[in-house]
Amino acid sequence: MILETFDYYAPNSLAEVFDIVESVGEDFKFLAGGQSLIPMLKMNLIKVSSIIDLKKISDLSFIKEEDGQLIRIGALVKYVEISESDLIKKHLPILSYASRKVAHQLVRNRGTIGGSIVFGHPAADLCVISVLLDAEMEIVSRGAVRYVNANRFFLGSLTTNLKQNEVLKSIRFKIPKENYGWSFNKLSLSHGDFPLLITATLIRRSGNTIDDIKIALGGVADTVVRAKEIEEFLKGKEATEENIYKASKLASSIYNPSPTLEFSSNYIKKVMEVYLRRSINEAYNMA
Ligand SMILES: Cc1cc2nc3c(=O)[nH]c(=O)nc-3n(C[C@H](O)[C@H](O)[C@H](O)COP(=O)(O)OP(=O)(O)OC[C@H]3O[C@@H](n4cnc5c(N)ncnc54)[C@H](O)[C@@H]3O)c2cc1C
Numbered sequence: 365m366i367l368e369t370f371d372y373y374a375p376n377s378l379a380e381v382f383d384i385v386e387s388v389g390e391d392f393k394f395l396a397g398g399q400s401l402i403p404m405l406k407m408n409l410i411k412v413s414s415i416i417d418l419k420k421i422s423d424l425s426f427i428k429e430e431d432g433q434l435i436r437i438g439a440l441v442k443y444v445e446i447s448e449s450d451l452i453k454k455h456l457p458i459l460s461y462a463s464r465k466v467a468h469q470l471v472r473n474r475g476t477i478g479g480s481i482v483f484g485h486p487a488a489d490l491c492v493i494s495v496l497l498d499a500e501m502e503i504v505s506r507g508a509v510r511y512v513n514a515n516r517f518f519l520g521s522l523t524t525n526l527k528q529n530e531v532l533k534s535i536r537f538k539i540p541k542e543n544y545g546w547s548f549n550k551l552s553l554s555h556g557d558f559p560l561l562i563t564a565t566l567i568r569r570s571g572n573t574i575d576d577i578k579i580a581l582g583g584v585a586d587t588v589v590r591a592k593e594i595e596e597f598l599k600g601k602e603a604t605e606e607n608i609y610k611a612s613k614l615a616s617s618i619y620n621p622s623p624t625l626e627f628s629s630n631y632i633k634k635v636m637e638v639y640l641r642r643s644i645n646e647a648y649n650m651a
Contacts (some may be wrong), residue, residue: 368404371414378531381416385529387390388414394531395419396440399471409421423534424478429589431540433539436502436530439478439532441492444469446477453551455539456497458546458564458641462489465548469557474542479533481517484524487559487583489550491518495588496564496580505529515624518587544568545651549580551635553626559583560624563639567647572602574648584636593618594640603648611644612637 371388392414395401404410418424424440427449430577435455437446446452447463454551465488466472466480480490481501493499494514501512503526517525526532544566550559562582568575577598579591594611601607621632 397474399475443472492582547646562645565647
């Protein structure tokens with residue numbers, strides 16, 4: 365549990381970051397809040413010869429509304445800042461809620477949205493929200509910028525589309541134009557533990573009919589998933605008990621969660637069905 369030695373850099377700007385990246389070779393990691401990286405280093409799960417700490421870079425720390433269309437969040441913004449932001453409470457209440465539910469206060473005070481997304485755990489709260497809300501990742505390298513939708517960003521467990529020399533600069537969320545009801549449920553072994561399963565749902569309704577629906581699931585596959593088949597099944601249907609039950613069974617036929625030390629795959633599937641029904645009902649009733 366003792367950290368190996370490494371060279372430590374704390375640049376003040378992105379330009380300085382890329383100078384350092386070009387000088388240290390491949391064997392480095394960026395550091396944000398350290399809530400995943402430091403435990404991994406302490407447990408010897410990864411080794412690096414250099415750490416490039418991003419925390420002095422003010423360009424990565426902001427929450428902005430743009431043209432009334434977008435909310436842009438800098439990668440270094442902490443969970444606690446997201447959950448307390450009035451702008452996010454107003455326009456993206458499910459993101460505010462989910463940030464408040466991550467781990468416990470100590471992790472929320474240091475962990476960042478960018479670090480969580482780049483870490484790319486298949487059941488991480490904000491990875492689920494970014495997929496649910498079709499967030500766009502703004503990715504920068506020396507002299508270049510590119511944007512990747514969250515639905516194409518996560519490639520496998522702890523594997524993303526980001527290249528070694530790239531920095532996640534910000535995450536852009538579209539402000540929903542219409543009223544959506546939402547629901548966010550997660551199962552953890554005990555309070556503050558990493559989630560085993562997450563269901564997140566957005567619903568727009570027209571009378572008794574589900575007009576539009578988005579569902580993202582965490583912990584049921586190698587990456588966070590958008591449950592497109594379930595969305596298609598429910599779109600345009602009445603939110604009857606029978607339809608919602610069929611939707612949850614459809615999810616069970618598609619996803620095969622990996623077993624954990626405590627639970628079998630079948631048990632997690634059963635819980636997924638229950639959580640999905642709850643999530644759809646809650647979002648529908650709020651819409
Ligand atoms: C006790 C405990 C409980 C936890 N519970 C939960 C939970 O309930 N839900 C949950 O979702 N997570 C949970 N986590 C995980 C944690 O929330 C996130 O994984 C963590 O906050 C990542 O953000 P960070 O800023 O700490 O990133 P770091 O740990 O500093 O970095 C994580 C990775 O991202 C890279 N990185 C960071 N920022 C950038 C960037 N801008 N550009 C490029 N690369 C970057 C780093 O190189 C590293 O590989 C828990 C962690 C702990 C220690």
